Structures are given as structure tokens and as C-alpha cells.
Amino acid sequence: RILIIGAAGQLGSELTLALTQQYGGDNVIATDINPKSLEKFDYCKTAVLDIMNHDAVTNLVKKENVKQIYHLAAVLSATGEKNPLFAWQLNMDSLLFVLELAKEHKMDKVYWPSSIAVFGPNTPKIHTPQYCVKEPNTVYGISKQAGERWCEYYFQKFGVDVRSLRYPGLIGYKSLPGGGTTDYAVDIYHKAIAGEHFVSFLREDSALPMMYMPDAIKATLDLMHAPKEQVKIRSSYNLSAISFTPQEIFESIKIHYPDFSISYAPDFRQAIADSWPDSIDDSSARADWGWKHDYDLKKMTEDILANLPEYLVNF
Ligand code: VAH
Numbered sequence: 001r002i003l004i005i006g007a008a009g010q011l012g013s014e015l016t017l018a019l020t021q022q023y024g025g026d027n028v029i030a031t032d033i034n035p036k037s038l039e040k041f042d043y044c045k046t047a048v049l050d051i052m053n054h055d056a057v058t059n060l061v062k063k064e065n066v067k068q069i070y071h072l073a074a075v076l077s078a079t080g081e082k083n084p085l086f087a088w089q090l091n092m093d094s095l096l097f098v099l100e101l102a103k104e105h106k107m108d109k110v111y112w113p114s115s116i117a118v119f120g121p122n123t124p125k126i127h128t129p130q131y132c133v134k135e136p137n138t139v140y141g142i143s144k145q146a147g148e149r150w151c152e153y154y155f156q157k158f159g160v161d162v163r164s165l166r167y168p169g170l171i172g173y174k175s176l177p178g179g180g181t182t183d184y185a186v187d188i189y190h191k192a193i194a195g196e197h198f199v200s201f202l203r204e205d206s207a208l209p210m211m212y213m214p215d216a217i218k219a220t221l222d223l224m225h226a227p228k229e230q231v232k233i234r235s236s237y238n239l240s241a242i243s244f245t246p247q248e249i250f251e252s253i254k255i256h257y258p259d260f261s262i263s264y265a266p267d268f269r270q271a272i273a274d275s276w277p278d279s280i281d282d283s284s285a286r287a288d289w290g291w292k293h294d295y296d297l298k299k300m301t302e303d304i305l306a307n308l309p310e311y312l313v314n315f
Pocket residue numbers: 076077078115116117140167168169170179180181182183
């Protein structure tokens with residue numbers, strides 16, 4: 001069976017559906033700490049689970065004969081800066097526990113998301129290479145960089161088949177904006193269809209690497225289904241699709257909502273965004289397991305605006 005930890009988060013909400021479509025609801029267990037958030041998963045098994053409760057996780061793994069874990073629970077960049085030690089503890093303690101569990105129970109595979117947040121202010125910003133200086137200055141980024149080191153260690157030392165992607169900012173319409181620095185690009189769509197003015201917490205020219213959720217799901221499943229010998233990078237793969245600024249995403253929406261308006265009020269999240277690259281070189285992922293993205297900004301905006309209004313009414 002496949003265990004998804006943090007299933008109700010932005011990535012988990014969509015990855016759980018994709019994994020259920022792939023493996024059947026009886027073979028997927030969606031877990032989250034928040035019982036209410038599990039109600040939407042009426043197509044697979046669910047369980048309330050606090051990843052910090054190691055005994056509960058171990059018991060579930062044994063009871064459900066778990067052979068794969070997607071460990072998605074984490075404190076994101078902006079929220080992490082408000083509670084650094086908690087963010088470090090949750091992000092790192094949970095990953096080490098999952099890697100140890102995978103080793104002990106000889107699991108088939110583990111998935112763990114990394115992020116462009118592993119890059120820091122002195123990382124090359126344009127077309128950031130797979131290998132480069134990484135001195136992240138957010139707790140979230142530090143935890144992702146350390147986590148990548150541990151993933152590679154558990155693969156090399158113990159043969160745990162753990163795989164990882166450095167996601168750019170992920171944009172989807174099936175979950176509300178969360179504690180991420182890139183979540184302005186989720187919120188902007190909600191404001192547009194609500195007919196409200198949008199205040200961007202990043203500067204108009206602040207370019208960031210981004211990706212539409214269907215591309216992120218495709219990359220995750222492509223990586224997890226790739227034959228083991230094709231997965232040559234066991235820290236985490238650079239992954240890229242599009243890069244845009246708040247002004248560019250606003251313009252792509254304004255075509256559909258001519259009255260939509262924006263203003264800019266950069267806050268503490270601007271410094272986080274400034275520490276990250278503008279664009280990413282993902283040639284290793286393209287070479288090793290055939291990655292390629294489908295959605296550009298125009299296509300993403302069209303798809304979100306076509307689906308978000310109805311989604312908000314029904315869910
Ligand atoms: C965040 N959405 O903003 C996440 C992501 C690259 C950004 O890691 O924290």
C-alpha cells in the first residue's frame with residue numbers, strides 16, 4: 001500500500017487523487033493531522049496521523065503493509081520564518097523517521113519533495129544549475145538542503161530508494177493559498193474571480209520559477225515510475241517549467257477579467273523571494289527520465305480560470 005503523509009496540503013490534495021487513479025483507492029492511505037481535511041478523500045483510505053507520533057506511524061505501516069511512503073508534510077518558507085525551531089524540528093525529524101522506517105521495513109520507494117528554496121542569495125540566479133553553491137537563508141530552505149543530504153545518504157549507505165524533486169512554486173486551484181512565498185500566485189486567481197482588487201506581497205518585477213500543478217504531478221509520477229538505474233541523482237532533481245513576475249501573471253489574468261486591478265505591497269516575503277533563483281536549469285531531469293513540462297503561463301491561467309469558479313462552488 002501507499003501511505004501519503006500530509007495528504008491535505010497543496011501538493012498532497014492533487015497527488016492523492018493521481019495516486020488513487022493509478023493504484024486504486026484500496027491501495028492508497030491519505031493521512032493528515034487535521035481530521036476535517038480528510039473528508040474530501042472519499043475515493044481512498046484515510047487516517048488521522050501526526051507524523052511526530054512515531055508509534056502511530058509505525059503501527060499504521062505495519063497494519064496496512066505500507067510499501068511506499070510519500071512524505072509531504074512540512075512547514076513552508078513563510079510560515080517557517082515565524083517559528084524557526086518548530087519548522088526545523090518538524091521538517092527534519094519527520095524525514096529522518098520516514099527514512100529509518102523505510103530502511104527497517106525494506107520499503108520499495110519513498111518520495112520526499114525538495115524545493116528551489118535550497119538555493120540562496122549567492123546561488124547563480126539565472127538558469128540555476130543542478131550543482132552549485134547552496135546557502136539557503138530560510139529555515140525551510142535549510143531543512144530542504146539538509147533533507148537532500150540525508151536522502152542521498154540513506155540511498156548510498158542503506159539502499160533506501162528515496163526520490164526527490166526541487167519543486168518551483170506550485171500553482172493549483174484545488175487548495176487554498178498556504179504559507180508559501182509563492183502562494184501569491186494562487187491567491188491572485190481567487191481575487192480575480194471574486195471581482196476583488198489584488199494586493200501582491202511581492203514586487204511587480206519579482207520573477208520566480210513556477211509550475212502548474214498538473215505538471216508537478218506528472219513530474220512526480222514520472223520520477224517515481226522511472227527504472228531505478230535512471231534515477232542518477234539521489235539528492236533532488238532541479239525541476240523547471242515557467243518563470244513569471246506578479247505583473248506577468250496579473251496581465252495573463254486581466255485578458256479574461258478586464259476590470260481586475262493590482263497593487264504592490266512587498267512584505268517580509270520579498271526577502272525570501274529575492275534569495276531564490278529567477279529560473280532553473282532542469283536538464284538533468286530531462287536527460288535522466290525524460291521530463292518535460294506541458295503548461296506555460298497562458299495555458300495555466302486559462303485552465304485555472306475555467307475550473308476555479310466551479311471548484312469553489314462545489315467544494
Ligand atoms: C514556498 N511554495 O513558497 C513553497 C515552495 C519554492 C516555493 O517551496 O515555501
